[in-house]
Amino acid sequence: METPEGIDKTSFEPAYMQIANIIRQRIAKGEYRPGSRLPSESELRKAYNVSPMTIRRSINLLLDQGVVNTIQGSGTFVRPIALDAVAFRLEEFNRIIKDAEQTKVKLLEVQIERADDVIARKLGISQGDRTVLLRRLILHGMDPVLYHKEHLIYDPTRPIVEAEMEVTSLHGLIHGTGESNLKRGELAIEAIVLNKEEADLLNAPEMLPAFRLEHIFYDFYDDRVSWGRFTCRGDRFRFTTEIGFSGKT
């Protein structure tokens, strides 16, 4: 039995969130151990003096966050930390850009180019078809941090300037502002060493370890629109994340 732990019903923070946070903190403190069963929903309901649906939402929150596991008819269990739950977010990657005033995008090249075999295959078009080649350098202060090379399928009905604004305006793409004609995308991160072109632009030694983020975007007809790659120095960047029970949201 729990002490009717005080949740503040007048607070800005909704009850279900307060309860979820309290439970998470109790796990972090070691009161509820990984692998063990939480008090049942009806016990929790009495302890916090709320309705079933509210306790349900708390548990659902913790479930979504991967903090607990539920087995119907059996109970709710604290989930031990596991590597297969780990996710690396691209936010980190974007902090470079988010900086705003410090960050400038330099357009190195905009050009119509005939697709070679690689580009044709990646974009699902025929060799020799026209594409728009875009090359950009993202600078942080005077420092080049990100090199972006992208091929758009050339659409004669859409002027290049507009295509550039809409599809590849970095800010829009990264932070998802405004309307978009893109339905979905596929992304991949590779470990590489810089080639000469990339090394020159990033002001780095050739053969330096680096990350390459490859992307393909599709429109609402499921046709490919763009293929491209971001490259960044491996010695100036790492993807980081945390798992487990840290107390707060």
Added chain:
Amino acid sequence: METPEGIDKTSFEPAYMQIANIIRQRIAKGEYRPGSRLPSESELRKAYNVSPMTIRRSINLLLDQGVVNTIQGSGTFVRPIALDAVAFRLEEFNRIIKDAEQTKVKLLEVQIERADDVIARKLGISQGDRTVLLRRLILHGMDPVLYHKEHLIYDPTRPIVEAEMEVTSLHGLIHGTGESNLKRGELAIEAIVLNKEEADLLNAPEMLPAFRLEHIFYDFYDDRVSWGRFTCRGDRFRFTTEIGFSGKT
């Protein structure tokens, strides 16, 4: 106004999930466009003939999945795809291991070692303190795919075998089975080139681009327990993910 779109209340799939899926499919079809407003909750409630809480759960689901955005008092809006929502999951990394029968873990070394300056700093102990060094090779068939080097803080009250089983049993760690004394961890992915030790073990050329996954784990006293790194060939592995509206869950 919507046609009272049929949701099957006798189905295995709960109503709130059916509705969320229908809405997601409508977005994928282009019926609801990115940036535009969804029908209001009361409209949806009438259209699907369910109670407010049920429609609420559907919207909450889509919210959690990053499919929509809500603005109180204004409406629910379809979220344009954005790179800052992208997450790369380590599942991919683990598929290598999950394969089970094909996969074998070869323990190369277990040894007590005095901490040098790097290890001491990483584990928050003093130089010269004892640690347990573990070196493992994960093989897929005959093929070495992953090299793991880990340092545990030496705990004289816990025999090495047990420490090895508990803290670093790879299966437990990765899939989160059983009980665990680990509270949280910090992880980072670096782009590197293989050093001689790694190249030899992974049967790869030195200087090959590679990923390194560094990890630190903490116990419930917030003391560091283990520091280690997984290394894998960059030419045999990439992290992949998708964003956007693909229709299904």
Added chain:
DNA sequence: AAGTGGTCTAGACCACTAT
């Protein structure tokens, strides 16, 4: 049979936004 999680109802009240 008793206890557990899972879904759902039909309202209520509140906070916020648009007009």
Added chain:
DNA sequence: TAGTGGTCTAGACCACTTT
């Protein structure tokens, strides 16, 4: 002021697991 999302109640019924 009317419409929107956000929270919450107090029950009901179901499916499942444990004993």
